[in-house]
Amino acid sequence: MSLKKFSELFVDLDSSNSTNNKIEVLKNYFFSNDPIDNSWAIYLLTGKSNKRFISGRYLKNLFSQIYEYPVWLIDTCYLKVGDSAEVITLLLKNKNTSRKKELSNISLNELLSKTIPDLSKLNEEEKNLQIKNIWERLPEDYHLIFNKILTGTFRVGVSTGLITKSISKLINIDEEIISHRLMGNFKPSIDSYEFLINRKINLEELNSKPFPFLLANTIEDKIFKNSINDFQFEWKYDGIRLQLIKRSGNVSLWTRGQELVNESFPELVEKMSHIKDDFVLDGELLVWNFKEQIASDFSLLQKRINRKSPTRSIQIKYPIIFIAYDLLEINGRDIREIKLENRRIELEKYFSKWQNKIENNISDIFKICDLIFPNDWPDALTYKEKSRENNTEGLIIKKKTSIYSSGRKKGIWWKYKVDPMQLDAVLIYAKGGSGRRAGLYTDYSFALWKDEELIKFASAYSGLTNIEIKELDKWIRKNTIEKFGPVRSLKPEMVFEISFEKIQISKRHKSGIAVRFPRITKWRKDKKINDADSLENAYELMKKIS
């Protein structure tokens, strides 16, 4: 199988706005290609490989050197295109040599497991020559993919969810199983692909992996008609959701984004491995203020998220805690199907057992969440309003009789946020500020997803600190796609949490909605643009509030 097929797949996915269509295209691709190429395709499409072999700047300089093009001209082109790999691809069209396209049958596997990694074994001169060789011998239609992989910027609008759905359709097995199999470190190989499409479900193999997370829905009015006693109330912490798994003595920390983060939080792994029992816990990881016994600001947690093997001093400076709120499995027994209130009893029972063992010494890094007991719904509301004081975002309300199913199932868990009117949006335009803010880009426009398109929904100027403004300003200047007078359109990359007071239908806006007093409440550096909210989320929010 050749790179040709993958190249066509890329074009098809890139030019489709329909989810069903994409699933169908993916399914057909997987059906008609080698397992090894398929595994690479999954690896690329789910964004697991964004290793940068060479930088965009390097690529531009190299092109300039080989083809005697002034660098300023390439830079001018970049302003129009916004992506180095694509600029070079377009410029290469002008440089089509008559050399034989010897690489027209290269497989995705060969390109990714050999051709590209081998580049790093060469010295600079050889490397440059080799890239030139590849450009000339590779058919024009594959240049974009090659350049994008080279610069670590391969992205196309495909989520893990879409891959899951298409594989699930391909082999006719539940999505949950596939999603389970896809979690964690997917390494491209024939084995990993065959494991993925294995029609036999092997429980042991799935053992080291987390359960699909149960997610909370935004609060619904109808819940207030029920008795307060039907529900369990917890604080809604603003940390990283984790499943903490200990099976056969091995601890693994899994995020909701299906990442294994053991390396970032070694002290937690170490402490938890002393516990004798095996278990799966669901909870929140936070940086904790031990003096005041409240959660520290999310920004402190960000200092730990992307740092692997943190030094001892970092561990002391940003001390973490894992707050468990659910027990899903105990000593090999899956208890997700028993009622929440009974799972809670088990959780408390085991926690006190573990805590009382002195050799465990877990109390400074692990606890279970406190429950809140409001007398009635107005009382619950009072608790919610107080949540700012202990640095939480509001309440989580859970139905006591519910089982732990997966996904955002309705009628099980609800989030009741202090400021429920919040959406995560992508920064797409910036405009220069005036007065005190002159010379800096301080007026921002934010967009939400509509299928594969980002639609502007709000503008905001306030909410960032001066340091953040400066940092963002620098980024804006480097990531401008186009200038229209004072306005710059930007590479969609940065996600911000936008809060507002009111949301309503508006015919004047392309998004169809208008929000009142929008402001930035958080720079979500931890989020990718695919994590941003969609217009659909906004409409749902609107429905819930009215």
Place this chain on the structure above:
Amino acid sequence: MRTQQEYLIRYKDGNLYCELADIWIDPSKPVKKALITHAHFDHFTFGCEEYISTKETAILLKERVGDNIKIKSYEYGEEFKINGINISFHPSGHILGSSQIRFIFAEEKWLISGDYKLQKDETCKQCEIVKTDYLISECTFGLPIFKWDETNKIANDISKWITNSPEKTSLLFCYSLGKAQRLLNEISQTNFKGNIYSHDSIHKMNNIYKKLGINIKDTIKIENKKKIDELKGSLILLPPSLSKGSYLKNFKNIQTAFASGWMSIRALRKRSGYDKGFAISDHADWDGILEVVKKSGAKNVFFHHGDSEAISKYLVEKESINVLFFGK
């Protein structure tokens, strides 16, 4: 060096103007005498006392402005005099009737390129290379990232795009004058043999082209109440103005595409909101502009229409061609 006022043609109020003949070229506001390079809306305005153009452009202008306008028209290459200046129209290959305009005065030649392309287009005359001393050229796509594919490759891509989704109605958005007819001509030479519908604005232009002897495929005028089943697997040509808003609700199960040179850039393609983009243009690409500039023999070049900074700097640095700037 001469001051701007001393050039035969210069900018006045943002438009190209020849003072000696008191004549404007493609003016954006009503004037006494207007030379029109071609009949696209951004190249003429309503209300001029007199228009002067090629024969074909005159017919198109009458359709667009009204039958009652005063218009003088000439064949390509036919010279006429205004205030002692020799003026003639030459094919620019942009659309039917489109022209470059040459001025000769006191043995000095000036050429206004109008919009032009060198690529194959069977619906209009091939762009003619005209020798000149001074060249005023467009540079809409004046960056080396613009390199057009062969027209029939794009036509085949379009054909594949339609036939790969036989259950869908394919809406292709394109400019109603020029692009639509060029696409029709090309698509009829591909494997796609299904029905082609066109919006009224395109249909009208098709008829004029046919009357002027241009060979393009017959299309069916699209009626609002067409049955959805009939449209399955067929192609519908629509002007870009209908891509946003409620018009699309007339159709079910559609896929959309836009045919424009800008569609060669992925970010613009994504932002455009169309499912697909076909990079086909009636303007010259980077190589095309350079070719015309070099072959014209012009010692002095001016650019207008588009970002001229990069191409100007390039010509000065790499080709040692004198690029001049008009103050607007």
